[in-house]
Amino acid sequence: YVLECNEGEWTDRDLYCCRKCPEWTNPEPEKYQVFPYQTELDPPYGKHKTVDHGTRRKVQCNPKRHKDGVKKNHRAGYWSQQDVLYGGVLALDLNTTSEKYEVLQCRDGEFDTMTLDCQ
Numbered sequence: 001y002v003l004e005c006n007e008g009e010w011t012d013r014d015l016y017c018c019r020k021c022p023e024w025t026n027p028e029p030e031k032y033q034v035f036p037y038q039t040e041l042d043p044p045y046g047k048h049k050t051v052d053h054g055t056r057r058k059v060q061c062n063p064k065r066h067k068d069g070v071k072k073n074h075r076a077g078y079w080s081q082q083d084v085l086y087g088g089v090l091a092l093d094l095n096t097t098s099e100k101y102e103v104l105q106c107r108d109g110e111f112d113t114m115t116l117d118c119q
Contacts, residue, residue, distance in 0.1 A: 018053035019109030024110075031078045031118045033062045037103050053106055060101035061118035079116040 004011045023046060026034050036042035037056035045057060063077040080100045103117040 005056050005102055018107075019113055020050040020052055021055065021106035021109055023048060023051055024057045024059075024106075024111045027114070028118075031062055032116075034058070035060075053105055055057060055106040057104045058101050059104060059114055059116055059117070061064040063099055080116055080118050082117060105118070 002012070003023065022038055025036065026032050034045045035058045036045055037058045042056050045049055059097070061078040061080050082100070102114060104112040
């Protein structure tokens with residue numbers, strides 16, 4: 001960021017300092033998968049102890065994990081019956097896994113609260 005003095009006045013003084021977040025912790029690795037939201041913009045998951053303000057994590061149910069060997073509907077892994085998340089946005093990944101996911105973002109030292117419920 002560059003500040004310039006223009007005729008005795010500082011220009012562009014809209015600096016905001018934000019805290020880094022500890023890397024988001026997967027509460028139940030057998031139920032949830034975590035990825036960078038956009039691989040070209042967000043750092044790899046789990047590579048750093050802290051991440052910058054604005055870092056996003058894509059959290060989705062783990063469809064590959066077998067739970068007691070019993071299928072639920074068409075699958076044996078975890079899935080979400082939610083159609084809407086409280087306070088967050090539920091999306092459907094049509095490009096790769098066809099799984100519902102939630103995006104969590106680091107905001108001034110804390111990640112958003114996850115509301116996705118995988119069963």
